[in-house]
Amino acid sequence: MDQLIERFLRYVSFDTQSNPSVAHCPSTDGQTVLAEQLKKELIELELCDVELDENGYLMARLPSNVEHDVPSIGFIAHMDTAPDASGKEVKPQIVENYKGGDIALGAGDEVLSPIQYPDLNKLHGHNIITTDGTTLLGADNKAGIAEIITAIAYLKANPEIKHGDISIGFTPDEEIGRGANLFNVEKFGAQWAYTIDGGPIGELEYENFNATSADVICHGVNVHPGTAKDKMVNAMNIAAKFQLMMPAEETPECTEGYEGFYHLKSMEPAVAKTELGYIIRDFDREGLEHRKAFMQQKVDELNSQLTKGRVELILEDCYFNMREMVEPHPHVIELAKEAMIACDVKPDIKPIRGGTDGARLSFMGLPCPNIFTGGYNFHGIHEFITVEGMEQAVKVIVKLAENTAVKYQ
Template sequence: MDTVVDRLIRYAKVYSESDYHAGRTVTPSTDRQFDMAKLLVEELHGLGIENARYDDKCYVYATLDATPGCEQLPAIGLIAHMDTTPDMTGKDVKPQIIHYTGGDVVLNREQNIVMEAAQFPELQKFVGQELVCTDGTTLLGADDKAGIAIILQAVEELLAEKAPHGKICLGFTPDEEIGMGASFFDVSGFGADFAYTLDGGDITDYEYETFNAAKTVVTINGFSIHPGTSKDKMRNALLIAMEYNALLPALETPAHTEGYEGFFHLQEMHGKAEKATMEYIVRDHDMKRFQERKAMMDKAAEQINRRWGDGTAVVDTHDQYYNMYEVLKDHMEILELAESAMKAAGIEHPTHSPIRGGTDGSVLTYKGLLCPNLPSAGHNAHGRYEYAPVESLKTGVKTVKALVSPELVETIIGKKEG
């Protein structure tokens, strides 16, 4: 039998980075994500799950029928994403297992790449444990291949143990990291009554509050003319772009906020004197404040246009996802099941914290598939210091197995009628 660690290492080596600039209409954003889809479908077939398949948009689906006597239990979905973030290269990932004895972790002696304990104090929790790490030159991709590894390992073990369970629906998605992971998810074909993404950090912490999220592109139309003869004529789009940004609250950026504090994040800026564009993401857990933030960006454009003429600043905003708690608060039993499964897996005090981001589950919840997030044991996502503790990965497998155990599901959720 495989182990969850073997799986994580195997999946981490598959280059499946997504790409911000492929355009909104193309899914998947990179063809290489099909390499993960094909591998997972092959492995699911190998486990005897013949219905496993991927579609032309690179979504993988598979279903385990309920075992005899468990047909009336609700169908539970398990979802993870196959892509890794474009923010740090995920090519040629060379995972290594390091026995952590405390202090700094030398990831790469040759290149002197060290994960410093002072910078990552939570390492302290894992003294004496094995960590799956990178060689310091790439990300690990535990976000979210640890989630995939945990799900598939749990499935393999359930099948091997002939454990009873209700219907289980598996979904693996592309392009989560560019905010498109759930865009083409086939909710009705998936067939789950509710679901969980496994796409998070510390194995003791689950999540059901996400940001409300929008992307705003601000275009500044300037007027370029030879600098030698441009007095009272040139309108330098680059300078006006800086003016625009200065109208937004300077302390409401990712670098100055935490917890439930929202922000404006200038993600990219391009341009010349003639024309400049700025790409922002806007985030807030609170729906009212989220709307106010978007309105503030429009107001800033109005102000620029008063100064420089109509049409100088053009704002194009589209919402990306919403805080799933707005919907989940009426279905607290789904969160209770998550917490009980974590306790059954040996986590004494499961916690939940507001996620400062979104998940596939945010979008799916608004498409009608309630979908909070379970932890998947990855730490320091999106960078070279990403790691996953082996013990935590194993706890993740136990959590998933408990989550679908008939006793727990029937006690907390109940059986379906009819």
């Protein structure tokens, strides 16, 4: 397990933040640099079929060590970190045997507080890896990469543990919604897989949001403000009116569990044209369609009120709830639950209030639930992970491989 933490700390030193404004894949050079390093490590582990393609997808295979036919399973993690906070020059710190209270992040005034993050109250005695308060940590998803590689290295070092073929996949650009776009399911070769991309110990997820992006474009007229009387139409004012028409109680900060939302995530303001970038989320397909229709209704309503200027809406479906593709394969979930229980981990089955490569991959014919990494507070400077959670993730991966071989012997 010392190698697990060493790997993780090494991986977070790579700046792999993805960039949604870049069209090619991977969207940033840093992801390629990490992929090359990981490729080298997989070759050193003497895995088979190690290949890094031109789009930044890295795959490898640990061959079966049993004579009978065992279904090939896979483990997947993504190499990029979120654009929400810097991933450059990450300086992690390890807080050993956490005793409670605030954790100072680096030398500044930033702290990790159990008042803001009550999960810390459950982690007394744990070893916690945090940021220094200036960047995100990168546990999402470099912890998953470190856990998968450590588990594979353990299986190689302990051949008495029986397993079938195990496929490994590391993907680019997951954080900007493209992680599965160019994933070659056939080449990957697994019958089913697991993304190691979840949060606290025990998380097991096979439901996620249905997702749509919604761009609201407000068109105005810009003239010199000194001669603007009866001529200027300020698109920012139109945008403000539209935002006030959205239900204030159906936003991310007001919803939880299976509740969906509308989220204004970006704005490009100007007098002549203002663009509002929304995301729409709902666990139910009909609910998603209702939300899309509601936004169109509000656009039409605002247009009917305007004597000058206009509003348009562009909707684009992004991904759908993987539940409908995973539930027909209940053994995929049962094997994960059994592996957790065997490792003294209580399965915590809950929906993902977000997206995952596994959702897209499930619709591409590769059922792919999500398993915990041990991390918390992803996408921000308060991100942290426990050493114990990472170790448990490794044990669950190993046990999953072993149980699959035993079940199908």
